[in-house]
Amino acid sequence: MKPRESTIQAKEFQAAALRRQLAQYERMIADLEVIRVELGKQIEGEERRSGVADPANFAYSTVARAARERRRNLTTTIDDLTGRREAVEEELRDIDGFFDALGASASDAQHSYTRTAAA
DSSP: OOHHHHHHHHHHHHHHHHHHHHHHHHHHHHHHHHHHHHHHHHHHHHHHHHSOOOTTSTTOOHHHHHHHHHHHHHHHHHHHHHHHHHHHHHHHHHHHHHHHHHHHHHHHHHHHHHHHHHO
């Protein structure tokens, strides 16, 4: 196998792995978003039930306080996963650029061959 062919195969394999990773990040983010929304509803319900909506109040519900903390942690995790997803998207754009350049150089080579053959 020529070095160029092995490089192309490696880039294709890398792109496929990155696409799988990107899909996994998107599923995880979507799942965590659903959980975060549910925690928000749980917090609202607990605040309504207890009649105290101010987390600084000494009588604030322990259940609502714990749900707020879980929601805050989920938000941090979602932000982290979003950053990772963006990094993977950037890597995929770089690989797409590699294939675009490869296609452009193949096209230029084809034009050169056509011009040489016509002369």
